[in-house]
Amino acid sequence: MSLVIPIFIPHEGCPHNCLFCNQHSISGHVAAPVTGAEVGETIRTWLARARPANRGQVQVAFYGGSFTGLPSTRQTELLAAVQPFYQQGLVREIRLSTRPDYIDRDRLDLLCHHGVSIIELGVQSCDDGVLRRAGRGHNRADIEQAVRLIRERNIRLGIQLMLGLPEDHFRTLRSTVETVIRLRPDFVRLYPVLVLRGSGLEELYHRGGYRLLSLGRAVVLAAFMKKRFDDQGIRVVRMGLQPSTDLEQSLVAGPYHPAFGELVQSRLMLQRTRQALAGVPGTDPVTLVIAARDQSIFRGLRSANLVRLRQLGLLDRFSLRVDPEQPRQTLRIVGTDWAAGTQTPPGQPLDALPSPSFLTENDKSTGQRTASFNQR
Numbered sequence: 328m329s330l331v332i333p334i335f336i337p338h339e340g341c342p343h344n345c346l347f348c349n350q351h352s353i354s355g356h357v358a359a360p361v362t363g364a365e366v367g368e369t370i371r372t373w374l375a376r377a378r379p380a381n382r383g384q385v386q387v388a389f390y391g392g393s394f395t396g397l398p399s400t401r402q403t404e405l406l407a408a409v410q411p412f413y414q415q416g417l418v419r420e421i422r423l424s425t426r427p428d429y430i431d432r433d434r435l436d437l438l439c440h441h442g443v444s445i446i447e448l449g450v451q452s453c454d455d456g457v458l459r460r461a462g463r464g465h466n467r468a469d470i471e472q473a474v475r476l477i478r479e480r481n482i483r484l485g486i487q488l489m490l491g492l493p494e495d496h497f498r499t500l501r502s503t504v505e506t507v508i509r510l511r512p513d514f515v516r517l518y519p520v521l522v523l524r525g526s527g528l529e530e531l532y533h534r535g536g537y538r539l540l541s542l543g544r545a546v547v548l549a550a551f552m553k554k555r556f557d558d559q560g561i562r563v564v565r566m567g568l569q570p571s572t573d574l575e576q577s578l579v580a581g582p583y584h585p586a587f588g589e590l591v592q593s594r595l596m597l598q599r600t601r602q603a604l605a606g607v608p609g610t611d612p613v614t615l616v617i618a619a620r621d622q623s624i625f626r627g628l629r630s631a632n633l634v635r636l637r638q639l640g641l642l643d644r645f646s647l648r649v650d651p652e653q654p655r656q657t658l659r660i661v662g663t664d665w666a667a668g669t670q671t672p673p674g675q676p677l678d679a680l681p682s683p684s685f686l687t688e689n690d691k692s693t694g695q696r697t698a699s700f701n702q703r
């Protein structure tokens with residue numbers, strides 16, 4: 328497992344004022360800008376506490392603001408502070424986030440010179456109208472140009488997207504997803520728009536000019552996006568903002584949930600369970616196999632998935648088994664008449680399903696942990 332050492336540079340270097348943005352609320356930092364010496368001290372502290380398993384897989388991540396919007400002397404100060412650790416191999420990767428219009432060849436020269444290997448672009452949307460309404464100050468052409476330049480340097484690329492921006496409808500969201508798929512990032516992060524205290528969106532919201540996304544709708548949209556990216560082999564590494572006291576105190580309204588990502592994965596698991604069972608002929612119960620760590624996703628928040636499966640009359644159609652070898656977020660069926668008890672039904676691509684977690688009975692005859700939903 329890798330250890331991420333976070334360095335917060337909230338709002339530094341950013342002259343923009345995106346409608347939704349309140350960087351202080353998100354990062355929880357309103358203090359003076361971090362110095363190079365403090366960066367070094369932070370890294371030393373984290374390394375001293377690192378577990379042996381984490382050593383050798385340490386990443387320093389500059390969060391917040393727009394790193395490459397800082398003056399080059401300031402960028403150099405921050406990156407230079409990481410160099411002693413990087414050159415000794417104590418830090419393996421350096422990651423930062425920035426805006427698409429703050430990427431050019433000179434800036435990338437500086438980053439490459441200091442070993443930056445991952446850049447996350449705050450893209451938010453690929454629709455020019457949505458970007459304009461959000462006051463982003465860049466357009467889709469800037470995004471495509473930045474991606475091209477980053478790719479030229481073989482730097483890994485992450486893309487951050489938002490759902491629920493003003494004037495972003497399903498059509499524009501879907502178009503954004505398809506554009507991002509064509510850009511082939513290494514990973515994406517999905518953030519539902521929240522109304523934060525002090526942001527322009529708060530004013531708009533209080534004036535009645537912004538219609539909130541409900542939590543349920545945000546989950547549905549994020550599930551759609553995740554499935555598209557999963558299908559294309561693009562990792563979704565985060566869904567929803569990291570919960571924190573600062574964030575919760577700044578939150579005015581919006582689809583916030585501390586386990587937003589799990590809600591999305593549970594929804595996808597329910598879809599895939601239904602899809603899997605729909606492909607099974609006859610009425611004999613089958614066994615669904617999931618990864619042990621996916622049990623809670625399978626169950627859903629407050630057993631919502633099980634309730635839904637019961638409503639659909641599907642809860643008696645299967646028992647659940649946990650297999651340590653089953654990849655996470657996947658599901659397979661065993662024990663059916665039509666496939667000698669071992670195969671996935673034809674046409675059912677069950678190997679790419681999101682998974683859950685909640686079974687506990689021990690099947691002593693097989694040594695596998697099993698349970699049946701209708702017993703619970």
Ligand code: SF4
Binds near residue numbers: 338341344349391
């Ligand atoms: S570019 Fe980033 S830091 Fe700057 S205002 Fe917009 S969201 Fe905030």
